[in-house]
Amino acid sequence: MLNQILVKCKLCGQSNIQRGNFQDHIDRNCPKTIDSCSSTNLYNLWNELPGEMETYSSTCKSELSGYELIESNTMTPRLGMTEHDSIFHVQQINSNIIIMHVKSERNHLSSQEIAAASREVIINKECTHLNLFDHPILLENVSLIGSALSANTLLTSLELGKCSLYDSGVRILVESLSMQNSLKCLDLYDNSITDIGAEYLVEMLRTNKSLTQLKLAYNKISNEGVEILAHVLIHNNSTLKRLSLAGNKLIDDSSSDSICNIIRLN
Numbered sequence: 009m010l011n012q013i014l015v016k017c018k019l020c021g022q023s024n025i026q027r028g029n030f031q032d033h034i035d036r037n038c039p040k041t042i043d044s045c046s047s048t049n050l051y052n053l054w055n056e057l058p059g060e061m062e063t064y065s066s067t068c069k070s071e072l073s074g075y076e077l078i079e080s081n082t083m084t085p086r087l088g089m090t091e092h093d094s095i096f097h098v099q100q101i102n103s104n105i106i107i108m109h110v111k112s113e114r115n116h117l118s119s120q121e122i123a124a125a126s127r128e129v130i131i132n133k134e135c136t137h138l139n140l141f142d143h144p145i146l147l148e149n150v151s152l153i154g155s156a157l158s159a160n161t162l163l164t165s166l167e168l169g170k171c172s173l174y175d176s177g178v179r180i181l182v183e184s185l186s187m188q189n190s191l192k193c194l195d196l197y198d199n200s201i202t203d204i205g206a207e208y209l210v211e212m213l214r215t216n217k218s219l220t221q222l223k224l225a226y227n228k229i230s231n232e233g234v235e236i237l238a239h240v241l242i243h244n245n246s247t248l249k250r251l252s253l254a255g256n257k258l259i260d261d262s263s264s265d266s267i268c269n270i271i272r273l274n
Contacts, residue, residue: 095125098135109139123149130156130163137165141195144172147180154184161190169197169223175205182212185219193221197252206233210240217247226255231263238266 016023022037095117096108108129110122122143129135130153145153150173157163173181178201185191199205206229209222234253241248251270253259 095122096129096135104136106135107137107139108135109141110143115143117143119144119146119149120152123152127152127156131159133162136162137167138163139165139167140171141167141197142170144170145177146172147174147176150177150180154181157181157184157188157191163191165193165195166191167193167195168199169195171199173199173201175200175202175208178205179208182208186212186215188216189218191218193223194219195221195223196227197223198226198255201227201229203230203233203236205229206237210236213237213240213245213248216245219248221250221252222248223250223252224256225252228258229253229256230258231260231266234259234263234266238270241270 014024014026017025095110095114097111099107101107122140123145126138126140129138173196178196201224237251
């Protein structure tokens with residue numbers, strides 16, 4: 009059912025693309041797609057663990073692109089309204105999948121307002137997928153979201169791309185994720201995360217056994233960060249299956265051994 013969601017390509021503006029066909033659109037049809045891959049740049053992989061690696065070209069293209077959810081007639085009408093429906097756009101796919109993201113007309117809301125509303129929908133178990141992409145969350149407000157995660161058993165996907173979290177925000181967030189047992193996907197795309205933030209994530213991965221996807225594309229992680237991530241995934245974590253490191257410009261080909269070891273041994 010998720011693959012039937014209609015989305016809009018943020019690169020070319022084309023809409024009414026089924027989510028399941030979005031990668032094909034990027035690979036073959038999108039006029040704005042830029043392929044920056046090199047066959048030697050292993051750090052641009054969207055890493056599949058184990059052994060289901062996508063090709064370099066399709067992977068890097070998808071990391072450079074993105075899509076927006078749009079209204080769809082295939083959605084099941086959501087039963088009931090909450091006070092947060094004025095802030096979040098809600099799409100109920102079926103009785104088990106509810107997606108929420110901030111309405112475009114609410115982009116003026118403050119960090120505290122977004123974080124407080126997010127905390128409430130997480131605590132009240134109003135959604136399975138929460139997308140706060142491109143809504144900066146100040147450090148003092150990250151804890152509002154983080155503290156709600158430890159008690160939640162419904163949320164499976166949290167997208168915090170371009171939320172200006174930095175290392176300090178990651179530190180607060182992962183404190184609640186170490187023993188969290190429902191979140192499957194965490195997206196930290198483009199948050200200026202360095203190797204320090206990678207260390208915080210490593211400590212979380214030592215104990216977290218639910219996360220299967222971790223997206224760290226377009227941050228400031230270097231070869232050192234890749235090495236410590238590789239070590240924890242090889243020796244302490246067998247749950248994570250996808251690790252995205254594309255666009256971290258401080259990573260070079262000297263990290264290829266670490267990445268290959270993750271793929272081979274995890």
